[in-house]
Amino acid sequence: MAVDGASETMEAKSPKSFSPKGGKKFSQKGKDSIGTKLGGKPGGKPGGKPGFKPGGKPGGKPGGYLGGKPGGKKPFKPYNNAEKKSRPEHGKLEVTKEQKFGFSKPNLVKAKKRKLQPAKDGDEGEGEEGEAAGAKKTKKGESEPKKEMTEEEIKKNRQQMKKDLKNSRQQAERKDMFEIICHAKQVWGSLRRKKCDEEAKKKLMKELHDLIRGKTKQMAFAHDSVRVLQCFLQFGSHEQRKEVFDELKDDVIGLCKSQYGRHVVKKLLMYGNKELLAAVIQTFKGHVRTMLRHSSASSIIEYAYNDKAVLAQRLMLTEELYGTTFIVCKSSVCNTIEKVLEGNPGKLNNIIDEMKQSLTPMATKEQVIKHSLVHKVFLDFFLFSPEKPRTEMIESIRESVVYMAHTHDGARVAMHCFWHGTAKDRKVIIKTMKTFMVKFATGEFGHLVLLALFDSVDDTKLVKQAVLSEILLSLDEVINNKYGKKVLLYLLSPRDPAHLLPEITKVLEKGDGNAHSKKEPAIRRKELLEVVSPPLLEYLRDNAGTMVMVKATSVTVSDILASACGDLRPAMTAVAQLANEELQPGGIEGRVRVRGFMKSFSVSASCTWPNIPAGHLVLKWLIEQDMTLAEAEKEERFGRILVDTVGTDKMKSWVKVNRGAMVLCSLLNSCDKSVSSEVKEALKSITSQISSITNNKGAEILLENLNK
Numbered sequence: 108m109a110v111d112g113a114s115e116t117m118e119a120k121s122p123k124s125f126s127p128k129g130g131k132k133f134s135q136k137g138k139d140s141i142g143t144k145l146g147g148k149p150g151g152k153p154g155g156k157p158g159f160k161p162g163g164k165p166g167g168k169p170g171g172y173l174g175g176k177p178g179g180k181k182p183f184k185p186y187n188n189a190e191k192k193s194r195p196e197h198g199k200l201e202v203t204k205e206q207k208f209g210f211s212k213p214n215l216v217k218a219k220k221r222k223l224q225p226a227k228d229g230d231e232g233e234g235e236e237g238e239a240a241g242a243k244k245t246k247k248g249e250s251e252p253k254k255e256m257t258e259e260e261i262k263k264n265r266q267q268m269k270k271d272l273k274n275s276r277q278q279a280e281r282k283d284m285f286e287i288i289c290h291a292k293q294v295w296g297s298l299r300r301k302k303c304d305e306e307a308k309k310k311l312m313k314e315l316h317d318l319i320r321g322k323t324k325q326m327a328f329a330h331d332s333v334r335v336l337q338c339f340l341q342f343g344s345h346e347q348r349k350e351v352f353d354e355l356k357d358d359v360i361g362l363c364k365s366q367y368g369r370h371v372v373k374k375l376l377m378y379g380n381k382e383l384l385a386a387v388i389q390t391f392k393g394h395v396r397t398m399l400r401h402s403s404a405s406s407i408i409e410y411a412y413n414d415k416a417v418l419a420q421r422l423m424l425t426e427e428l429y430g431t432t433f434i435v436c437k438s439s440v441c442n443t444i445e446k447v448l449e450g451n452p453g454k455l456n457n458i459i460d461e462m463k464q465s466l467t468p469m470a471t472k473e474q475v476i477k478h479s480l481v482h483k484v485f486l487d488f489f490l491f492s493p494e495k496p497r498t499e500m501i502e503s504i505r506e507s508v509v510y511m512a513h514t515h516d517g518a519r520v521a522m523h524c525f526w527h528g529t530a531k532d533r534k535v536i537i538k539t540m541k542t543f544m545v546k547f548a549t550g551e552f553g554h555l556v557l558l559a560l561f562d563s564v565d566d567t568k569l570v571k572q573a574v575l576s577e578i579l580l581s582l583d584e585v586i587n588n589k590y591g592k593k594v595l596l597y598l599l600s601p602r603d604p605a606h607l608l609p610e611i612t613k614v615l616e617k618g619d620g621n622a623h624s625k626k627e628p629a630i631r632r633k634e635l636l637e638v639v640s641p642p643l644l645e646y647l648r649d650n651a652g653t654m655v656m657v658k659a660t661s662v663t664v665s666d667i668l669a670s671a672c673g674d675l676r677p678a679m680t681a682v683a684q685l686a687n688e689e690l691q692p693g694g695i696e697g698r699v700r701v702r703g704f705m706k707s708f709s710v711s712a713s714c715t716w717p718n719i720p721a722g723h724l725v726l727k728w729l730i731e732q733d734m735t736l737a738e739a740e741k742e743e744r745f746g747r748i749l750v751d752t753v754g755t756d757k758m759k760s761w762v763k764v765n766r767g768a769m770v771l772c773s774l775l776n777s778c779d780k781s782v783s784s785e786v787k788e789a790l791k792s793i794t795s796q797i798s799s800i801t802n803n804k805g806a807e808i809l810l811e812n813l814n815k
Contacts (some may be wrong), residue, residue, distance in 0.1 A: 288332045291318045295335040298342065308342060315339055316347060323354045333367045340374040348379055352386065359390040363404040372407055376415050387411075388420050395427040396465065399481065402474045409478040421480075428484045430461025444487050459496050462488050470504040477510050482517035489523040501528045509539045518552035519614070522559040526618035533564050533623075537573050544577035549588040555611065558597050563618055565626040567634040575635070579642045586646065586654075592663060598639050599670040601632060605662075640671040644678045651681035661721035665728040668745070669735055675743040679729070683745070683752040686726060689760040690767050723766035730773040737778060746777040755789035762790070762797050768805030775812045787813065 256264075297303060298311045319326060319339065326332035340348055352375055355362065362368035375387050388411055391398065398404035412424050422442055426434055429444060436451045436458075448455055466485060469475045485504075489497060501524050508524050511517030525533060537560070540547065547553035557574070564570055578585055578594070585591035596606045602615065647654060647667050654660040664682065668675055729745040736743060750758075758774075761767030774786045790797070790813055797813075800806040 287318055287322065288326065288329070288335075291315060291326075291335045292331065294318065295338050299338055312339070312342060312347075316343075320350075321354070323351050324358060327355060327358075327362055327368045327371050328365055330367045333371060336371055337374050340371070340378055345380050345383070348375065348383060351375075352379075352383060356386070356390060359387065360394050360398070360404075363398060363407045364401050366403060369403050369407055373410060376407075376411055384415055385420070388416060388424070392423060393427070395424055399428075399469065399475055399478070400472065405475050405478060409480060412478075412480040425480060425484055428462065428465045428481075429487075430458055430465065432457045432461055444491065448491060455491070456493075459488065459492050463496055463500060466500070467503050470507045473507075473510060476504075476507045477513075479514045479516060482511055482514050482520060485511070485520045486516040486523075489520060489527075494527075497523075497527055498529075501532050505532045505535045506539055508536050509543060512547060512553040512556045513550060515552055518555050521556045522614070522618065525556070525559045525563045526621045527623070529623055530566070533560075534566070534569065537564070537569060541573055542577070544574055545581045545584060545591075548578055548585050548591045548594045551590060554590040554594050555614070557594050558615060559618055561597065561601075561631075561635060562615060562628070563621060563624045565624055565631065567631060567638075570635065571638045575638050579639065582642060582646050583650075586660060586663060589659065592660070595639070595643065596663065596666055598632075598635055599643075599666045636670070636672060640673050643667050644671050644673055644675065647678040648681045651678070652685055655682060655685055655725045656722055658721040661725050664725050665732055668729060669732050675736075675741070676748065679743060679745050679748045680752060682725065682729065683749040685722070686749065686770075687753045687757065689757050690764045723770055726770045727773045730770070730777055734778045744779050744782070746774055746779050746782040750774070750782055750785060755786065758786065759789065759793055762793065762806055762809060763800065763803075765803050765805040768803065768809045772805070772809050772812050775809075 294311050294315045298308060298315065303311070315335070316339070319336065323336060326336050336351070340351060343351075351371075355371070358368075359372060362372050372387065376384060379387065391408065391411070395408060398408050408424065412421055416424060419442075426437065432454055433444065433447055436447050436454055441447050441450050444458070448458070462484065466481070466488060469481055475481060488500065492500070505524060505528065508521045512521045521536075524536060528536065544557075547557055560570065560574065578591075586595060593606055596603065600606070602612050604612070607615075644667065647664060651664075654664050668678060668682075726749070730749070733744045733746050736745075758771060761771055771786065771790065775783050775790075777783045790809070794810070794813060797806055797810050
């Protein structure tokens with residue numbers, strides 16, 4: 108009956124948590140009964156603790172709590188499951204359904220987020236059922252250990268779950284189209300293989316055509332089915348492509364603005380014949396302006412204009428940006444802005460204002476300002492615009508000029524900005540070009556922007572810090588590039604016809620005499636030359652062998668020594684040292700080492716400087732250039748340095764080699780009389796030897812010069 112009494116006590120006890128005066132809370136751990144935790148025996152009355160007065164009898168009214176009266180006035184209230192869930196016990200205990208009646212199954216009481224603690228020696232509250240459950244659990248754990256999955260298996264399960272989820276989602280979205288698209292993707296997988304022969308390809312194309320007929324619009328906007336459509340356009344016939352276009356022609360603009368659909372339009376432009384290409388481009392009419400402002404559609408317009416359109420189609424694509432007045436005034440004869448303005452000079456201001464309204468918003472969009480179609484319209488604006496609108500346009504686009512220099516028209520727009528921009532405009536443009544100077548210098552069109560910059564910007568200190576410093580840090584890359592070399596040669600000798608085409612010179616002359624360049628061109632050139640001369644002379648001294656022996660950079664050697672300011676002697680000595688060797692026809696045992704190169708060449712003929720065209724030509728140019736140095740009142744003479752470095756004894760062996768004899772002829776005709784007389788005197792002693800040399804045109808010319 109002790110158990111029954113304990114049960115009655117548990118039911119009679121108030122659900123309010125026990126709280127002693129000191130604030131200390133007793134938590135229930137393990138499988139001990141409440142009576143045990145309160146100091147009593149299991150199934151008995153709660154043991155007496157300091158400050159606790161039970162005061163009640165089993166089955167009677169509950170006793171008082173601390174500070175209360177024994178036999179308190181609280182009415183008896185049985186336990187309720189709903190009340191238990193709404194107000195959990197103190198200490199976050201979860202009481203299971205089986206605990207409703209006293210201590211019948213104390214082992215099922217679980218602490219939240221805690222494991223069951225093993226029973227202690229002194230505990231007496233565990234029944235047979237608890238022991239049986241524990242034994243069963245242990246036995247189960249021993250007999251059936253949990254199998255751990257490997258990382259690879261977990262990954263495969265996750266991928267399969269994602270795939271199943273994706274398929275179920277697509278099936279719900281596409282409904283009837285789901286099975287068709289799945290079948291089409293399977294055919295596409297076989298069709299695109301390289302091993303697919305022509306006969307199998309025709310069969311698969313027919314099957315794919317039957318699947319997508321009438322459903323191309325639904326397939327063109329999805330990321331997976333659009334790939335099937337692209338493959339069909341690539342391998343299909345002209346009739347099949349035309350059929351696809353007929354289904355999509357009302358949605359071409361929407362496709363161009365779609366992230367995936369735009370690829371279908373591009374494939375139509377790429378693989379379509381002339382008729383299909385013209386039909387696709389015609390659908391763009393009236394929508395060019397809005398399409399250019401869209402990041403996806405603008406790339407399609409650029410591809411059509413730059414790669415596929417003929418002249419008439421290009422004019423149709425650009426006319427929308429010239430404004431309504433231009434469209435009204437143009438005709439089949441006057442279809443360009445130049446001809447329209449010639450026939451309607453009074454409409455100039457209206458056309459320029461409308462062009463400005465169209466172009467200004469595009470300058471703020473990086474993806475749009477890069478397109479060559481936009482650059483063409485910008486260039487026409489600068490060519491025909493009056494001064495005030497032109498100045499306003501430069502101010503609005505000066506931070507975007509850096510994105511325009513990679514095309515023919517865009518580079519010329521940037522040049523106009525440097526020519527007609529204010530000092531502030533030029534400074535802003537140069538600052539936006541920072542970190543891109545080497546790309547500008549080595550670009551096909553970008554290097555022209557730097558030439559216009561050197562001609563117009565008066566702030567040479569800014570040019571030195573922002574432009575030349577970057578170029579000189581990458582001097583090796585710039586000087587070995589065919590466009591970068593022109594930039595350096597322009598700094599040494601501006602507008603030299605030997606380096607620039609007449610057409611480029613005419614373009615650069617358009618910037619002369621602009622309103623914002625106040626400094627004299629000669630002063631500006633001298634200040635820039637003083638900046639680049641020391642690094643160029645140092646580079647030539649350290650890389651003389653490479654520059655002299657390579658044809659592409661050999662021209663730069665003579666220009667550096669002719670125009671650079673400073674001490675030329677170290678660089679001249681480095682070049683002369685390359686010729687400091689005796690020469691023999693056919694080389695030395697067929698294997699020679701070229702100075703300045705880090706490897707040997709196994710050849711049948713000599714690879715030393717006289718037998719390389721660039722090598723002997725550089726020596727000839729430098730000897731003849733002594734006249735220019737004398738006129739410029741410079742002290743250095745390459746002829747003198749060459750004779751002092753090599754010596755006349757080694758020079759006597761040069762007569763045996765054709766190109767070596769030509770260099771000796773240049774020394775005999777040197778402007779420095781001491782050099783010519785010294786070489787002539789040395790060669791006089793071997794005149795008979797020179798006369799006996801046959802099959803050597805250089806020796807014949809040398810003999811004629813000696814007999815003068």
